[in-house]
Amino acid sequence: MSKMKNCKVCGNQIAKGVNKCVHCGKDQRNFFMKHKIITIILGLVILGGIGSGMGGDKDNATKTSTASTKETTQSKSAESKKEDPVYKVGDVIKTDKFEVTIVSIEEKAQVGGEYIKKTPSEGGTYIAVQFQYKNISDKPVGSFSKPSINLTDKSGTKYKADIDASSTFATEVNPDRKIVSDLNPGITVKDADVFEISKDSYSKGGWKLLVAEGSKKANININ
Known part of the structure; x- marks a missing residue:
């Protein structure tokens, strides 16, 4: 397997794994590797959004369950009142x-x-x-x-x-x-x-x- 690759900018052969081209000096790393702090922050934001969404679903489920229980109680109360005409x-x-x-x-x-x-x-x-x-x-x-x-x-x-x-x-x-x-x-x-x-x-x-x-x-x- 070749240990060489082409420079993304000038096209000359350079060793795999190097950060900069020895011919033109251009950085060979992608955006995320060059900006690790930004990448970490974006990851935390995405995870927070997912957690918030899951929490919202849980809250909605709780509200739905509470509303259902309240309706059942009101229904039973109405039925109880109907028993005493x-x-x-x-x-x-x-x-x-x-x-x-x-x-x-x-x-x-x-x-x-x-x-x-x-x-x-x-x-x-x-x-x-x-x-x-x-x-x-x-x-x-x-x-x-x-x-x-x-x-x-x-x-x-x-x-x-x-x-x-x-x-x-x-x-x-x-x-x-x-x-x-x-x-x-x-x-x-x-x-x-x-x-x-x-x-x-x-x-x-x-x-x-x-x-x-x-x-x-x-x-x-x-x-």
Whole structure:
């Protein structure tokens, strides 16, 4: 193999590997070999650009994933809200085992009949609810499996019925609910609950009646 080459400028024979032509003195190195510092800087710029591009793709992927998660959460939230439709007094609310109808909702300063009466504590008021429910399943349902009735305020706090007030109100409206016996298929019974709540809080509005049984929940706006 020849150890000689032609000069890039004058064309005379010179040894391979020399930096300058011995005849014309011209530099035989290419641009990158003559400017090593510039070459290094260009290399760093190119590598930085590639890294930035990869980082941008990663950021975009993260943003896309975050947006997707947010949309999924919002979708689940919307679905959750759809599970609690709003009904009116007199509507039939169908649950897993019952057809529930809220007959009346009224504020009362006193509950009870002629001989037994009860008034709310100081600062309180009574919300009396009369309702009925029918066993639409094909099996008897125990008394402890009846639909639950609760009040909720505008912040979503759930209130249970006052046992004493509810028992006293029963002497006034005479419900035919099952105390110990099962409710057989196709049978409808009447019931009532009384809730003692803050009169001032009730006057500010936002209260609802929550009916729940099995997988079904339903709201009725009160005020």
